[in-house]
Amino acid sequence: MPDAQNRQAQKVLCAPNDLQAFATELEQAGRVLPRQINAEPEEVERGLAKLVLTLIELIRQLLERQAVRRMEGGSLSDEEIERLGQTFLKLGARMQELKQAFGLEDEELNLNLGPLGNLL
Amino acid sequence: MYIYAITDHSRAAMPATPGLEDAPPLSIPYREIAAVVSAHSMEKIAPTQTYLWCHEAVVEALMADRTVLPVRFGTVVSGEAAVQALLAAHYDGLVANLKRVCGRVELGLRTLWDGVEGRASTPGRSEQVAQRGSGMDGRSYLLARLEEERQTQVWRQRAEVLAAELHGSLAHLAVESTYQVLMTPRMLLVAAYLIERDRMTVFQRMVNALKITHPTLDLLCTGPWPPYSFVTAGAVAASGKQREGAYA
Numbered sequence: 001m002p003d004a005q006n007r008q009a010q011k012v013l014c015a016p017n018d019l020q021a022f023a024t025e026l027e028q029a030g031r032v033l034p035r036q037i038n039a040e041p042e043e044v045e046r047g048l049a050k051l052v053l054t055l056i057e058l059i060r061q062l063l064e065r066q067a068v069r070r071m072e073g074g075s076l077s078d079e080e081i082e083r084l085g086q087t088f089l090k091l092g093a094r095m096q097e098l099k100q101a102f103g104l105e106d107e108e109l110n111l112n113l114g115p116l117g118n119l120l
Numbered sequence: 121m122y123i124y125a126i127t128d129h130s131r132a133a134m135p136a137t138p139g140l141e142d143a144p145p146l147s148i149p150y151r152e153i154a155a156v157v158s159a160h161s162m163e164k165i166a167p168t169q170t171y172l173w174c175h176e177a178v179v180e181a182l183m184a185d186r187t188v189l190p191v192r193f194g195t196v197v198s199g200e201a202a203v204q205a206l207l208a209a210h211y212d213g214l215v216a217n218l219k220r221v222c223g224r225v226e227l228g229l230r231t232l233w234d235g236v237e238g239r240a241s242t243p244g245r246s247e248q249v250a251q252r253g254s255g256m257d258g259r260s261y262l263l264a265r266l267e268e269e270r271q272t273q274v275w276r277q278r279a280e281v282l283a284a285e286l287h288g289s290l291a292h293l294a295v296e297s298t299y300q301v302l303m304t305p306r307m308l309l310v311a312a313y314l315i316e317r318d319r320m321t322v323f324q325r326m327v328n329a330l331k332i333t334h335p336t337l338d339l340l341c342t343g344p345w346p347p348y349s350f351v352t353a354g355a356v357a358a359s360g361k362q363r364e365g366a367y368a
Contacts, residue, residue: 013227013320014327014341021232022340025307068266078259085258088265 028107049102054109057095064088121157121203122165122196124178125346126189128218129154135181140171145178148200150207153214156182157203165194179346187222189214190346217351224295224314225344227323231286231309232338235279276302283309286337289330293323298349308337312349320344 012019067084070076076084099105122140129152139145139158147154156178165171172193179190197203207214283301286309291297299311315323320343327341 011342011345012340013324013343014331014339016338016340019340021306021338022230025232025304026230029303029307029310064265065269068262068269071262072266081262082258085261087258089256089258089261 046102046104049098050104050108053095053098053102053104057109060088060091060095121199122160123191123203124156124158124175125182125191126207126214126218127154127156127182128152128187128222130186132185135178135184137177137181138174139178140165140174145182148203148207150204151211153207153211153218155203155207157197160196165196167193183225183344183346187218188346189217189221189351190348213352220296220352221314221347221350223317224347225317225320226347226349227294227313227315227320227341227343228345229286229290229309229311229313229327230307230340231283232306232340233279233282233308234306234336235275235282235308279308286330286334287311290323290326293319293326296350314347314350317344 067076067088071081071084099109122143124139124145127147129149130147134145134147134156137145140160141158141162143158143160145156145158147156158178175193179188182188197206279302283299287297287299290311290313291299294313294315296314297311299309301309303310313323324341327339331337331339
């Protein structure tokens with residue numbers, strides 16, 4: 001597509017020699033933007049699982065961070081630290097099983113949270 | 121009808137650039153503004169490279185001799201009456217936006233850095249979970265998470281300071297600007313600048329200067345683009361609802 005390539009070249013005002021790295025990063029960035037749910041019958045289950053697991057991952061991370069902050073602040077006993085840590089490990093293991101069951105990779109559960117950055 | 125852009129009402133002829141499906145763009149005026157549209161027959165307008173560049177080519181051809189508010193790719197309405205109704209409903213906002221961007225273009229900047237190596241180097245969560253089987257205790261897990269959070273915070277602060285320095289060097293050359301830090305761990309900065317057309321050379325010189333003073337960064341500056349990043353919500357809402365099946 002020579003015409004499109006020419007147009008692209010005309011738009012570049014300043015660039016390094018290798019633009020592939022930018023293409024790769026933009027592709028990665030695009031994966032965390034909200035997408036339409038694929039309503040094809042064979043994909044809808046996977047699409048909904050992705051949505052649900054992403055939400056669970058978001059909540060899990062929020063709870064983990066809260067626990068870490070409380071531990072850092074000294075408001076948790078040793079027993080509570082151990083119990084919470086074990087709970088999060090078990091939750092993480094269960095999430096891994098669910099991801100594997102639906103054929104989902106970690107990157108697929110990533111979410112752009114705007115000013116807060118990406119979930120993963 | 122497919123909408124490409126909202127423009128000021130110009131008596132200049134429509135550019136010869138063909139629209140989607142080679143349909144000629146038409147101008148539908150309303151008071152002091154106009155919508156540039158073309159007829160189409162597609163059930164779904166897929167965001168292929170061909171169609172995207174076709175849309176862009178029409179918008180840029182319009183930029184040559186009129187002020188343009190670019191409309192998001194894939195925006196369609198039922199017909200001329202619907203276009204007129206949209207323009208009427210959002211007239212004041214569209215006029216205000218056209219005034220804001222008159223004589224100005226958008227330049228984009230993307231910056232890659234190598235700071236990703238400084239990000240938390242503790243094992244990822246998945247690996248930690250996998251270590252559960254080898255007897256990792258809860259306390260060790262939370263301590264590892266605490267260290268990960270600390271390293272991530274330091275890394276993020278480094279990124280924000282560096283991004284602010286880069287952005288600050290360019291923002292004062294622009295009328296308006298937007299930026300985002302760490303869209304990905306490697307994409308330090310993604311920014312857009314609304315600049316007067318006659319400041320493009322000065323802007324480009326500054327980017328080249330930043331390349332020299334920051335040799336470890338990869339800077340990609342592109343443009344001039346229609347002011348996609350600087351059209352405010354009212355004008356975007358006026359660009360029409362997307363028919364089911366069009367891509368966001």
